[in-house]
Amino acid sequence: MDTQTKHKEQFGKHWGKLFIVATPIGNLQDITFRAVDTLKHVDVIACEDTRTSRKLLDFYGIGTKLIPCHDHNENKAAQQIMGLLLEEKNVALISDAGTPLINDPGYHVVHLLRKEGFDVVTIPGASSPIAALAASGLPTDIFTYLGFLPRKGKTRSVLLQRIQQAKDTQVFLESPKRILKTLQALQSLMDMGNRPCVVGRELTKMYEEFIHGTLDEVVAHFQAHDGRGEMVVMVGAGKQTEADDVMIQQALDVALAAGLSASASAKQVAKDLNVSRSRVYALVHPKVKETLKNNEHD
Secondary structure (H helix, E strand, C coil), X not given: CCHHHHHHHHHCCCCCCEEEECECXXXXXXXXXXXXXXXXXXXXXXECCHHHHHHHHHHCCXXXXXXXXXXXXXXXXXXXXXXXXXXXXXXXXXXXCECCCCCCCCHXXXXXXXXXXXXXXXXXXXCHHHHHHHCCCCCCCCEEEEEECCCCCHHXXXXXXXXXXXXXXXXXXXXXXXXXXXXXXXXXCCCCCCCEEXXXXXXXXXXXXXXXXXXXXXXXXXXXXXXXXXXEEEECCXXXXXXXXXXXXXXXXXXXXXXXXXXXXXXXXXHHHCCCHXXXXXXXXXXXXXXXHHHHHC
16 A cells, blocks of 8 residues: 555545644654654644744654644634635644643634534643653542643632642642742642642753652742743642541532532532531531622622
8 A cells, every 4th residue: 555545544535634643742752653644644734833833843854834723813723724624634733742732722623623523533642741640659540630720819719729628639730930829829728738749840851850749848949949841730639537517618618619509519528528418418508608698798
């Protein structure tokens, strides 16, 4: 079978296909053979920043045409990509680094194309949260990925409390400018100082580093040292103790603030804290009344 026939069968004979292609998160050699082959043979590559992506493509001698697909034009780009697929052209979607859609543009593109019946193929590869978690030494059988935490507001407070109450490893991204502030916010929460914490930075690059210890120790490190590069923060679960009424009420605050109904909040809290639902129901109704009263005054 010649190369042209092989790629015709791979990429489809009617409508084109969209290929979600993971790219390196730092070291340019961290890309699969399949990813390079796909980027060479598609008709168009949609990317966040053409200048950033061109460096990678030049490294592998890939001259495929680039079009922009970023946060500010994603809806328009989705329509453009669908038009290309209707012309039987194949398109690859990449981000500046790592796996597309994981805190990167692409959701609207994939959602539209799936809805319209187009084929979407994933070409797996590097992802900074997974790479960091694998080397963290924290439990990996169950974990929660939170993306970038909000910079301020109620949503940020809710997520910080969620990390405090979690029974599994919590993973999120943070910038070097906000890392210390975020870690200190977590440190201020009850019983958080002794929780295991690992921060991975400059992953796969020359100065890759993992800072690990208790949350108190990691905070002390960043008080004494500036950090560079996007960081992956991982916080382990605390020792599981029997929940008292204060813990239950705190969990109810988080659930209600997240928009859950009283019934759904009680059910979720009972499950998370491993307590009876009747015990939670005994506390949830006063909390609902208080929340409604506060909303009336806002």
